[in-house]
Amino acid sequence: MDISPDxxxxxxxxxxxxxxxxxxxxxxxxxxxxxxxxxxxxxYSSLNYKDALSASGNKGVSKNYPHTPGxxxxxxxxxxxxxxxxxxxxxxxxxxxLGMNTPGGFxxxxxxxxxxxxxxxxxxxxxxxxxxxxxGFTAAMSLDALFVQGLMPNTGPVVxxxxxxxxxxxxxxxxxxxGFEVVAGTGSPSAKTLLSELGASRFVSREELSEASKKPMLxxxxxxxxxxxxxxxxxxxxxxxxxxxxxxxxxLVGGTDLSLTVFPFILRGVNLLGIDSATCPLExxxxxxKQLAGPWKPDGLDKLATDIGLDELDDAVEKIxxxxxxxxxxxxxxx
Numbered sequence: 001m002d003i004s005p006d007x008x009x010x011x012x013x014x015x016x017x018x019x020x021x022x023x024x025x026x027x028x029x030x031x032x033x034x035x036x037x038x039x040x041x042x043x044y045s046s047l048n049y050k051d052a053l054s055a056s057g058n059k060g061v062s063k064n065y066p067h068t069p070g071x072x073x074x075x076x077x078x079x080x081x082x083x084x085x086x087x088x089x090x091x092x093x094x095x096x097x098l099g100m101n102t103p104g105g106f107x108x109x110x111x112x113x114x115x116x117x118x119x120x121x122x123x124x125x126x127x128x129x130x131x132x133x134x135x136g137f138t139a140a141m142s143l144d145a146l147f148v149q150g151l152m153p154n155t156g157p158v159v160x161x162x163x164x165x166x167x168x169x170x171x172x173x174x175x176x177x178x179g180f181e182v183v184a185g186t187g188s189p190s191a192k193t194l195l196s197e198l199g200a201s202r203f204v205s206r207e208e209l210s211e212a213s214k215k216p217m218l219x220x221x222x223x224x225x226x227x228x229x230x231x232x233x234x235x236x237x238x239x240x241x242x243x244x245x246x247x248x249x250x251x252l253v254g255g256t257d258l259s260l261t262v263f264p265f266i267l268r269g270v271n272l273l274g275i276d277s278a279t280c281p282l283e284x285x286x287x288x289x290k291q292l293a294g295p296w297k298p299d300g301l302d303k304l305a306t307d308i309g310l311d312e313l314d315d316a317v318e319k320i321x322x323x324x325x326x327x328x329x330x331x332x333x334x335x
Contacts, residue, residue: 001041011107012310015066021057025310033111039079045105046072046133047329052317070105072133074126082114090120094134095278123293131305135166138277140288142226142248145273149246153179156223164191171226173198173298185209216261231255243268250275304328
């Protein structure tokens with residue numbers, strides 16, 4: 001794609017008016033992009049819950065409108081003033097401020113700082129990189145944090161909450177590939193077939209994982225946990241992790257408050273590991289993407305993917321907000 005001052009490109013734009021939120025596909029000029037040194041032609045993006053909030057006019061995610069959501073993008077560098085980022089390089093851009101207040105991957109072009117750009121590692125196509133996206137990267141960060149604390153396949157079962165969602169389903173697939181006994185926590189009976197194919201050995205209900213108890217600790221069950229839910233579910237996990245076990249916490253759809261004593265931490269040595277993918281340093285980001293392209297790459301990625309175009313985003317946004325999405329939604333911006 002050749003870039004000139006009068007270049008226009010297709011984007012899914014969201015605006016706030018007196019009548020509410022308006023959104024749709026339109027042609028925009030380069031003037032909507034910020035003054036950053038690297039311009040990428042986006043081939044694929046993906047739909048995340050945060051994108052749906054941005055597309056709904058949520059000012060906790062995107063303060064300024066009109067706006068282009070899309071916290072994930074994979075494509076080819078078409079302009080660069082940075083020697084380390086060459087034109088023609090296939091790259092991945094996720095997290096940071098992309099798709100929040102910086103125009104995101106639901107536009108055919110993005111312009112970003114060089115520090116946000118990860119060269120696509122061998123072993124992944126651009127589309128596969130977006131099946132993974134921020135969800136896969138967050139799952140990888142969670143696994144990495146658990147492994148640093150000593151989690152290994154022979155230490156016991158690992159539970160993944162919100163297992164039918166993007167982060168959860170990818171965490172299930174990665175852990176299963178690496179030889180762990182994976183227990184999938186889900187409130188979606190229809191997702192069990194897919195999760196079984198991804199490697200879940202058994203299931204536990206959402207209600208069981210969020211069951212309230214005034215006891216400071218409960219019977220230990222899990223060697224480790226990836227929690228995408230938060231709230232009462234995270235409380236329950238901390239109380240039921242085995243001695244010296246760890247919980248990687250990366251979500252809050254179940255709530256932001258925790259009501260706990262210190263007993264799990266000082267009597268069992270439980271580790272609560274916070275996962276923040278948005279500001280992960282570039283060097284660590286590159287290392288984890290190489291793992292995702294290599295030994296951690298989930299088998300059967302295509303099973304997780306539903307492909308749509310920009311003109312299908314309206315329906316997809318409503319579905320993800322309603323909790324009706326399983327796996328990953330890949331947005332194609334190819335001609």
